[in-house]
Amino acid sequence: MNQAGAGSVEDGKGTVRVVQLYPRDMNIYGDWGNALVLKRRLSWHGYTPELLEYNVGDPFPDDVDIILGGGGQDSGQLVIQDDLQSRGGALKDLAEDGVPMLVICGLYQLFGKFFKTRTGAVIPGIGVLDVETHGTDERLIGNVKVSTPEFGEVLGYENHSGQTTLGSGVRPLGTTPKGMGNNSTDGHEGARYRNIVASYLHGSLLPKNPAIADFLIRTAAERKYGTFLPGHPDDHYAELAREHAARRPR
Ligand code: GLN
Numbered sequence: 001m002n003q004a005g006a007g008s009v010e011d012g013k014g015t016v017r018v019v020q021l022y023p024r025d026m027n028i029y030g031d032w033g034n035a036l037v038l039k040r041r042l043s044w045h046g047y048t049p050e051l052l053e054y055n056v057g058d059p060f061p062d063d064v065d066i067i068l069g070g071g072g073q074d075s076g077q078l079v080i081q082d083d084l085q086s087r088g089g090a091l092k093d094l095a096e097d098g099v100p101m102l103v104i105c106g107l108y109q110l111f112g113k114f115f116k117t118r119t120g121a122v123i124p125g126i127g128v129l130d131v132e133t134h135g136t137d138e139r140l141i142g143n144v145k146v147s148t149p150e151f152g153e154v155l156g157y158e159n160h161s162g163q164t165t166l167g168s169g170v171r172p173l174g175t176t177p178k179g180m181g182n183n184s185t186d187g188h189e190g191a192r193y194r195n196i197v198a199s200y201l202h203g204s205l206l207p208k209n210p211a212i213a214d215f216l217i218r219t220a221a222e223r224k225y226g227t228f229l230p231g232h233p234d235d236h237y238a239e240l241a242r243e244h245a246a247r248r249p250r
Pocket residue numbers: 028070071072073074075077104105106107159160161162163
């Protein structure tokens with residue numbers, strides 16, 4: 001039996017490869033922190049984390065276990081659009097195959113059908129998610145609280161002018177008692193499809209929401225090794241961050 005305490009690092013359960021999409025162009029408001037949380041929590045759970053970056057023009061890594069994508073300015077989305085299109089088929093196959101993914105804001109939009117920006121430019125998405133996004137003159141900014149059926153209360157920060165509507169092929173991540181989320185009208189935030197969690201929330205998201213980090217890790221481990229053997233994560237700082245975030249006004 002394992003006698004290790006909370007926050008102890010174990011190993012020996014195998015490698016989990018995390019690929020961050022376009023961190024050079026799509027990584028704002030601390031999205032990088034999502035990769036760091038996965039790295040640390042994988043170690044706490046006894047898996048060996050392997051963090052890889054994929055940027056425009058790189059060869060796409062093999063044996064991907066978890067995919068992360070961050071947010072970006074419209075200009076960053078324009079920079080990556082062609083490369084993302086060229087990888088769209090492979091990403092769709094991985095999604096359909098059950099690879100766990102977390103896509104935030106700008107890449108959430110581009111995992112959908114399209115993002116029509118405020119200036120009328122249409123940035124095509126890769127259609128993994130049945131959502132579409134329209135730029136507006138309204139910027140949705142501030143702290144957000146999301147009630148979710150799967151992860152309890154999810155906390156984060158949004159800043160976007162694109163507003164997303166969900167098609168029937170996805171379900172919302174949750175509803176927003178505080179903040180806006182997908183758009184300023186329907187009270188929904190994010191999208192869920194297969195093992196993809198898509199969200200507008202930066203902050204970073206995972207340090208304050210370890211339940212989502214553990215969902216990604218559990219799903220990756222079960223896919224790769226047939227089972228997930230949890231370790232001893234230390235949630236102390238996550239709890240402090242959640243208390244702090246929950247107190248913040250909009
Ligand atoms: N450029 C997009 C928008 O404003 C995404 C912004 C973001 O990723 N924070 O809607």
